[in-house]
Amino acid sequence: MPVSLDCSAVLSFMNKLMNKSNSQKHSACSTLPSKLTTTITHYSLLSTNMRIFITHLNYLIILVISFFFFFIIPSTSSDTLTGTQNLTTNQTLLSQNQSFVLGFFRGSNTNYYLGIWYNNIIPQTIVWVANRDNPVDNSTGYLKIGDNGNFVLLNSSGNPAWSSNQTSAKNPVLQLLDTGNLVLKDSSDKTNNNYLWQSFDYPTDTVIPGMKIGWNLDTGTEKHLTSWKIKGEDPSSGDYTLKIDYHGLPEAFLRRNQTIIFRTGPWNGERFSGVPEMKNNTGLDFNFSYDEHGVWYSFSVTNLSLLSRVIVTSDADGKAIQRYMLIQGSWNKFWYEPADECDYYRQCGPYGVCDKNASPICKCMQGFRPKNQEAWNLGDRSDGCVRNTVLNCSTDKFLHLEHIKLPETSSVFMNKSMTLDECGSLCKRNCSCTAYANIDIRNGGSGCVMWLDQLMDMSVFATYGQDLFVRLAAADIGSTSSNKNHRVVLATGISLCALVLVLGLVAICYLRKKIKQKSRGDERNMDDLELPMFNFDTLMMATNSFSQDNKLGQGGFGSVYRGRLIEGQEIAVKRLSEDSRQGVTEFENEVKLMVKLQHRNLVQLLGCCIEKNEKMLVYEYMENRGLDSILFDKSKSLLLNWEKRFNIIYGIARGLLYLHQDSRFRIIHRDLKTSNILLDIEMNPKISDFGIARIFYNDQTQAKTVRVVGTYGYMAPEYIMGGNFSEKSDVFSFGVIVLEIITGKKNRRFSNNNDELNLLENVWRHWHEGTILTLIDPFIGNLYTEAEIVRCIHIGLLCVQECAEDRPTMSLVILMLRSEAPSMPNPKIPGFSARKNYPETDLSSSKQDESRSVNQVTITLLNAR
Structure with a gap:
């Protein structure tokens, strides 16, 4: 609001102080300094103290005038702005119940924006912006009600930066409501909701x-x-x-x-x-x-x-x-x-159904098969599914699917008044109808929606979802119904056998429990696990008394042996050594986790043995052992062409996504590395070693520990430096593995006395120099596209970014791996890259082999970077 100051009154006060006649008064503040100087000159015989006083009083008057201008223009606290008022960048409107604020805020570009935000909530939470694409460039902008009955935001030049619609209001008033709605109305209109303009419309x-x-x-x-x-x-x-x-x-x-x-x-x-x-x-x-x-x-x-x-x-x-x-x-x-991955649009193509709990997640409905089987097997399901049998309109039947996210409905027939039975009859008579469902599921269902084309973008849920009836050839439905009785009898027999087996296992477990109560206390903790128990003599015989010839490898847990059971099944036996740095806690942790996890990219736990002070885990045997044994062995790495390497990358990503998102519990692995990626006879990857994994419950997103466990070169910076771990810690490890698979080189441990770049730093340098293709492992061969490899390197760099919040989730990684030309952000600096000043710690100066795990490091021993 405009402010005026009576400058003549100020001058009168000054003249009285100086005993000056009224004829020497001045009426303009602009002449004040010069007149003060004249006065001082005229009264040159005044004492030194008086001259000093007058000089300081000159500055005092300027300060008083500034004070009046600053405080007489107040910050608006009302909820309304009238046609005679302006709202400047240091003013706000506050809704009547003080829930919302209208005012100016600054973006990172220092421009000013008019917005609405919650009052007294930190951090500031903005819910609406007026001029989001037309900012005011400095603090002299202001808001006013214009001549056309609208309100307008003016910039420093007085030109409109943004405005509302023109209105015919005679007395427009702008008001911020308690709902957070900014409304423009005529003050003479007593109707509460007759708004000429409102922010809720924009x-x-x-x-x-x-x-x-x-x-x-x-x-x-x-x-x-x-x-x-x-x-x-x-x-x-x-x-x-x-x-x-x-x-x-x-x-x-x-x-x-x-x-x-x-x-x-x-x-x-x-x-x-x-x-x-x-x-x-x-x-x-x-x-x-x-x-x-x-x-x-x-x-x-x-x-x-x-x-x-x-x-x-x-x-x-x-x-x-x-x-x-x-x-x-x-x-x-x-x-x-x-x-989750099934939420992404058209994951499984026409007639494909996405199930996040299945592996693979895409499947064809009954009566359908993959349109392109070869591409489907390689993970590309965009072509979807086709019918096994050609439809015959007069004899077709309908398959009942439950808990379905209905197919895309942009071009369907709909009728709100029809029943489901009427809808089915209409669909049956219309030979173009491919499926039907209720529109509304309340009160038993009502309304009819019919699809007249391919069914796209379907998912299945464990609960909720809707019923969908899909048209199938009678032969595809009949083959199911004709065997219904047989299936019932078979299911009953299987159930009875299973019941007898379960009762037998319960009895065996009960007897074992009674025996083991006399053993060590740590053994008693394993009795309640729902897992087959192997006796020690069986595993001794299977591994030829744990001979060196059967030894597959050794880690922080102990040794792993190849074995063959009497019935011919090959197994891998993980034996806890007496001097192992991992103990009963890690053993129990791995057993309890692996019992709950089932995925094609996780190694399968077959059973365990707790006997004679021995603790052993029995796994399925993986013919090609650990990824590191082939990837870093130049005599074997030729076995890994680009197609196999990409499938390994994708399989690891699928396994991690299951752990982080799709399993019964959210699991953080914490020790993901190439030696813990096992390869079966077809080079399919399976994640192993869950001894130090952690379960996250409910909405937990991260945790902190004073005991850092993991392996050199794969642990994320926030984990090593502060003990903080989350899903993004595993994402970092995954990124390291991706770059190792592409380059065929190990990520070196971080050491002050090693001037050679580690892998992450090397990839980062070549990425910025445009020479990234020179790092590709020559053993990959020539059957690859540069764009695909560069995309995977790009993904790897995104995963190893120094800040955890910058790294993508595994669901986004899957999307980027599957996309032909995804829009991906530029990667930021990797963790432990371009750093030559890390202090000597247990992590940097250890003389242990790089393949061994760190099992106990106290965080307080680590110096700050």
Whole structure:
């Protein structure tokens, strides 16, 4: 607001002090300094103290004037802005209940943006930005209500940087509501919700309660979310968008630029069919409506004290849609999408079904087979599946699938009033109909949606999902029904046999437990494990008394021996040595974890032995042993052409993804290295050695330990330096392995007295010099594409970045490995790269062989970098 100061009054006060006549008063502040000088000259006979006083008083007056100007223009605390007021960069509007603030904030580019954020929540959480793509370049910008009844943001030159729509309001008022909605209305209009303009009609990256996204089909206008260009730094429009497609049965699509990343599935009356996490959001009510006038999604809170928001973000890990809840003053991420590999768009092609708990994750429905079997076997399922039998409209039947994320619904037939039976009859009569389902699953189901083309982007869930009825040839259905009785009898027989076997095993385990109660206390802890027990004599015979000829290798746990059971099965026996640096805890840990883990890229635990002070684990035998035994042996590395190496990289990634995301528990391996990657007869990789692995529960994302365990060259910087480990620690180890597989070289340990670059530093230097192809292992051969190898090196460098938060998740790694031309960020400096000043520690100066594991290092012994 403009401020005036009575300068003549100030001069009068000065003249009285100096006994000056009224004729010498001045009325303009601009002449004040010169008149003061004249006065001082005129009264040259005044004492020295008086002259000093007058000189200082001159500066005092300037200070007083500045003080008045600074404090008479206050920071606005009202919730409204009228036509006679301006909002400058140091002012704010505060909603009536003090929940939201409207004001200016600065981005990382020092520009100013007008935005709305939560009040008194740290860090600042911005929910709306007016001028995200038209910032004000300095602090002299301001907001005002314009002559056209709109409000306008002016830059330092007085030119509009952004404005709202023009209105016909006579007395426009801008108000910040308690909902976080900024509205423009006519002050003479007493209607509470008759808004001429509102920020809720122009969402940016966030949806809060009461805000809608979707389509107004009467006006053809759309509301959607667009991520910030750089989260928390640059609010300009980013690459990710979340838009609702109103065609067919409406659903929302997440895109990165123009590429579809994820779709929510259609609304089923309770939630989007592809977002089962919405089922467990207590305290929230979801609303989705669609008719000929529009399609809208919104949510509300049942408890007004509950704060929740959904954002679309440009996070590096690809989890672009995120829901947060404020709990005890901190934002907690409740769910995100894409949540797993099956959430990514069209993973399994036409008629393919994605199951995150299966391996491989893609499968063809009953009555279908892979269209390109060779590509399917190699992990490329984009061609999807084709029918085994040609359809015959008059005799076709329908396969009932449960817990399904419904196929893409952009071009379907729909009728809200039909029953499921009516829908099935209509689909049966229409020879073009490929599948049908209910629209709404509430109250037993209602409505009809029919697909008239290929079924795309289907997933299966353990719970939730929907029922889908897929058209099949009668022969493909009949082959199943004709054997139904046989299957029932067979299943009953198997169940009885299994029951007898289980009872027998229970009895055996009970007897063993009674015997082992007399043994050492650490042995008693293993009795309750649901795992076959081998006796010592059996393993002695299988390994020829643990002869050196049968020894496969040795590690921190002890020795590993090859063996053959009487029935002919080959096994690998891991025997804990008496002087092992690992003990009962690691032994029990590995047993308990391996019993719970089942995946084609994890080595299978067959049983264990605890007898005569011996502790042994029995694994499936891997014919080609450890990856390191071939990769770093130049006489054998020719066996690993590029195709095999890529399959090994991809298989390791699949195994890690299972551990981190898809298993019953989230597992952090902590000792991932080439010697713990075992290869079967076909060179398929399997992750082994879970002695020091850790389970993460619920929403736990990282942990800290004072006992650092792992292997030189594979441990992440944050783990070595601070004992912090997480999924990103395993990602770092995976990145090292990727670079070792491509170059055929080991990552050297980090030592002050070794001037030679370690592998990470060497790859980093060649990457920036554009000579990265010179590092490719010559034993790879010539059957490869440079682009594919460079992409894998790029992924490896992303995985070994120094900061854990910069590294991708394994689900994103899988996506990047499978994509032909993914958009990937530039890698930042790797951990332990370009460093020549690491202090001497147990980790850097140890004389142990690089292949051995570090099993106990006290963090306090490590010096800071």
